Amino acid sequence: MKIALFTDLARSAFRRPVTERYPFEKRPAPPLYRGQVSWTAEGCTGCMLCVKDCPAEAIDFFTLDKANKRFVFRYHTDRCTFCGQCAYSCRFSCITLDDEAWELAGGDRAAFVVTYGRPEDIARVELEELPATGA
């Protein structure tokens, strides 16, 4: 008759529980962590690779004026699977996945849609209810 866990028990009895007290104590995510997507217009050529390869169709892209680089990038947090393919596909590093924005649960559906772009462009997209490019 051998009882094998005795030493573990003795050790655990005098150890702090390992359970994380999550909402009260937060552990920072590692730098590579794939959280919410953000986009900057700088360098974007409107090639649409990010849209084509997104497995979740989480990106709507609006090309207002390709020559003058007027784009609007609408991102659906609730559809995104945080795979990072968009950031990988983009050859101009316009897209990053934020390692701090990962507590994304919410009760309001509208808040999941994040639109990036110049304010006047966004206003135009919304006002005229333009269809996404390629959609």
Place this chain on the structure above:
Amino acid sequence: MTRDLINLLFFPAGLGLIAAGLLYQWVDRKLLARFQNRLGPRWFQPFADALKLLGKEEIHPAGSSAFLFAALPVLALAGALTAALYVPLFGLAPVFSFPGDLIVTLYLMSLLTLCIGLAGAQTRDRFSLAGALRVFTQMFAYEAPFILALLSPAVALMLAGQPSSWQIGELVLSAAGQPWFLLTLPITFVVALVGLMGKLELPPFDAPEAETEIVAGALTEYSGRGLALFSLARAVELVVGLTLVTALYLGGIGAGPLAAVLFTAKTIGLLLIVVVLQTLLARLRIDQTVNLWWRLGSVLVLAQWLLLLIFRVLR
């Protein structure tokens, strides 16, 4: 009269006992969690659970007797609460006492198990049936050694020619004048404690409610109030059982307020041992439980009694 009522309804029996039972359950869960390196529940969790269950709708399954379905949990709790009247709760003198109450208490303690078994057997659910079968099988396994082990101190006193009795109140008083029976009857002490774990269906004797095999065993169909009453009955039984083993094996009850504190501390100490065992041991299959009790448990008790007789003859 009022004193009796207070004793009966609030302290040490009645509501006070139920509260104590839930607190003991918390100690059990908390220690188990800590031994497993988890956080564990906060102190009010068992109370919250019981309250929540009491407030929930009870669903009565088709195909079983509505009367039995409602009556069995009440009976189980009543049995456990009645058993508590004859034991020295928290080291205080038993609320009621009469010659032979030790035997009655032991049977009242089995009432809970019987009720759980019947509750399972009278529904048509397969998991309940399988659970009930296991409850009864397990009961036949541990019951005899457990009862014999709890009778051992009285028998030992008798054989030693000391004043003895089948009355718990007197027995624990004479036990107080003796060296702890834990030292003189170590084997039956172990059997009594492990038997208590069997009675309470704690691991490794939790085959009757092994969730990965038969969901919740005999109580699968219970919800709401019925389930709450059963779990309260279990909580009460935990206190009664620990009290009984402490009173009989760990030096009876003394006098004065400090004695009560000491006694309660002893029961908690026993609970600690029980939790350690729960943590360390993997669940036994029901046939293995039966084997363990008949091959080992009974033989151990008989060996202890044989030793007693030999001592008696030698003197």
Place this chain on the structure above:
Amino acid sequence: MNAPATERFVVPIGPQHPALKEPGHFEFTVEGETVVDATVRLGYAHRGIEKGAEGRNWTQTLYLIERICGICSHIHSTAYAVGVEQLAEVEVPARAQAIREIICELERVHSHLLWLGVAAHDAGFDTLFMYTWRDRETVMDILETMSGNRVHYSANVLGGVKFDLTDESAVAILKGVEFLEERTHHYRKVVSEDAFFLQRTRGVGTMTHAEALALGVVGPTARASGVARDVRLDAPYVAYADFPARIQLLTAGDLEARFLARLDELLDSFRLIRVLVAGLPAGELTAKRMPRKLKPGEVISRVEAPRGELFYYIRSTGGEQPDRVKVRTPTLCNMGSVITQTIGHNLADVPMILVGIDPCFSCNDRAVTVRRAGDDNGRAWAWADLRRYGIDYYRRIRN
């Protein structure tokens, strides 16, 4: 009791049952507590992933495939990526292949530790369950640091991997592996020595070498019965040719052997991870060019998932999308053994025997239409037919 011990009755397990972490349906005919007959029905968690793959481009499918399993996500995407790269005739750099292998092995570590906990829980040994899952956090943290996610590492892209092994990750891996190795040795002792636990595993669910061959089981389940079958050695993929695994064979074939086979595999994985980290080849992370359109062709890709051989068939008709992706997961190969092994055992052993193959239900659920040769009854179902069928079906079972 309503049922005397000699009477037979059927104990249904599932589709919803605490022993099953995923839906499946088993019916065990028992006499008393002894199982005399068993049947299984799968398919409750069919998700239509194979069909879904046909509507996505090659890259999108990679991520869909990764989501077939929440435990062995990387191995699925590796199997797919390896197959697609073969179709595209793309040479993947050695460094990328080695990084894939590191993640494969880390994933095996996390999968086996997870399994050990689940198996312990099914045996009613919750303390072991808690301890193994506590220690498993170490490898989850490593994977998270390395890749950016605890479950879906998304390490693969077609033609290579997304991220490099940084020095910090290498240090974290080596440190974690050292800790886990010590713990694994300890758990190996626990499962081979603990008296109470052994009662539940030794001599239970024994499958002989011959039976294992006849049933065609795969993975640790096969290796515990002495069947030398391991794709990592039989048909090395990614970097397994340069950094070979060592096969872990046992002969007993019972549940204890299945525990030991997996724990031995863990120890070998630790060795392999160390070798890989030390000898990681230099080079690029991705192939020079990965075409978006693939030539027509078909390919079979086999890999060793933690549960056994994982099989992919991929066909291209020359477009941006796969024409067909067929996945066969190891659970399907092993499921038959559950049915044969449980017969003659105690009902209480059933969950243990089931968990012994480390089943993963939703990964193996497929919809199948059986068409007999000669009858052309295999009509296509339109949405309205399907709806009609559903309504009729439920009306029928309600009456």
